[in-house]
Amino acid sequence: MTEQDFILKDYTTIIESGKVKWEAPSNIALVKYWGKRENQIPENPSISFTLSNCKTITEVTYTKKQGYNFSFDVIFEGEKNEAFKPKIQTFFERIEAYVPFLRDYHFTIETSNTFPHSSGIASSASGMSALALCLMSIEEDLGIDHSADYFNKKASFLARLGSGSACRSIEGELVVWGQNDVTESSDLFGVKFEGAIHPNFQEYQDAILLVDKGEKQVSSTVGHKLMYGHPFAKKRFAQAHENLSELRDVLISGNQKRLIEIVESEALTLHAMMMTSMPYFILMKPNTLEIINKIWQFRKDTGLHVCFTLDAGANVHVLFPKTEAEKVYEFIKSQLVVYCQNGHYICDSVGKGAKRLAHLPAK
Numbered sequence: 004m005t006e007q008d009f010i011l012k013d014y015t016t017i018i019e020s021g022k023v024k025w026e027a028p029s030n031i032a033l034v035k036y037w038g039k040r041e042n043q044i045p046e047n048p049s050i051s052f053t054l055s056n057c058k059t060i061t062e063v064t065y066t067k068k069q070g071y072n073f074s075f076d077v078i079f080e081g082e083k084n085e086a087f088k089p090k091i092q093t094f095f096e097r098i099e100a101y102v103p104f105l106r107d108y109h110f111t112i113e114t115s116n117t118f119p120h121s122s123g124i125a126s127s128a129s130g131m132s133a134l135a136l137c138l139m140s141i142e143e144d145l146g147i148d149h150s151a152d153y154f155n156k157k158a159s160f161l162a163r164l165g166s167g168s169a170c171r172s173i174e175g176e177l178v179v180w181g182q183n184d185v186t187e188s189s190d191l192f193g194v195k196f197e198g199a200i201h202p203n204f205q206e207y208q209d210a211i212l213l214v215d216k217g218e219k220q221v222s223s224t225v226g227h228k229l230m231y232g233h234p235f236a237k238k239r240f241a242q243a244h245e246n247l248s249e250l251r252d253v254l255i256s257g258n259q260k261r262l263i264e265i266v267e268s269e270a271l272t273l274h275a276m277m278m279t280s281m282p283y284f285i286l287m288k289p290n291t292l293e294i295i296n297k298i299w300q301f302r303k304d305t306g307l308h309v310c311f312t313l314d315a316g317a318n319v320h321v322l323f324p325k326t327e328a329e330k331v332y333e334f335i336k337s338q339l340v341v342y343c344q345n346g347h348y349i350c351d352s353v354g355k356g357a358k359r360l361a362h363l364p365a366k
């Protein structure tokens with residue numbers, strides 16, 4: 004498929020108003036997206052677990068308007084929010100060719116997260132995917148009939164233009180984004196991992212340890228730019244291809260030891276890229292390292308299959324199979340909680356993707 008396939012051509016705006024509502028999850032990458040080209044095209048393929056509990060719930064009310072400019076209000080957790088508007092304005096500018104009705108309606112976007120805003124958990128993936136899904140439902144309200152497959156692909160395509168990783172937040176449980184030789188994929192949208200996931204990796208758990216709840220030190224937009232002219236960029240992009248290729252086999256064969264090695268190496272490589280860019284950053288905190296060392300020791304002592312991954316920040320995602328959940332949560336409570344800010348952590352697990360919520364018929 005190409006960009007052309009997502010351009011909405013024939014539609015009417017006889018509908019005066021309506022309301023749509025979606026919830027969309029966050030996701031955690033196993034092979035990381037870090038580095039992008041023009042138009043949100045990733046430099047390398049990535050794969051992520053869709054989460055279940057960390058999600059954004061968004062309701063969009065649309066009303067026919069006059070005039071050419073975009074018109075929208077954002078209400079975040081019950082209060083009018085100006086801070087999110089520039090990001091949504093940019094999003095609308097990037098996607099208007101594909102959803103031209105954006106100029107025909109005023110939108111009231113009411114949104115909230117199930118996780119605390121100041122948790123250091125990025126809400127852009129779940130937020131942009133929830134909004135993209137609402138726009139797809141409005142497209143349907145306007146009389147456009149889609150197959151479920153096209154609906155998901157276009158929602159993911161639009162979400163990507165809001166935030167790259169958001170394109171992996173439409174479906175579950177594992178989603179691949181970015182051209183590669185071993186899985187069905189595209190640079191334009193995320194697709195469900197097509198292999199049969201081994202029972203070892205089904206219902207995987209993710210305990211998110213909140214080490215630093217502050218604002219991100221480096222925004223992802225700035226972070227991705229650090230890969231331009233980065234001395235190790237070429238090798239890193241090639242490595243992501245190799246890791247995805249091997250992880251594909253591992254996810255099917257159930258090799259837990261190898262999954263752990265690939266996932267932890269990916270997390271540390273992501274941070275190594277930030278430490279070796281110009282300017283350079285250290286986004287881990289002392290407690291991030293304390294947690295990593297404790298996980299390694301615990302794994303050595305118990306033989307359990309617990310590992311960590313990181314995003315572009317200090318928080319630690321602790322990953323483990325459901326069958327080991329009781330023991331791992333015991334370990335988290337007794338040994339890791341002390342390293343979390345105010346003792347906070349979030350219990351999550353692999354989820355099945357976004358869900359449409361109550362939807363009033365259009366008038």
Ligand code: DP6
Nearest residue numbers: 032035036166167168223224314315
């Ligand atoms: C480290 O998707 O937040 O989480 O496309 O600029 O919005 P933009 O970036 P974003 O980058 C996420 C990077 C990451 C790794 C990943 O999720 O693959």
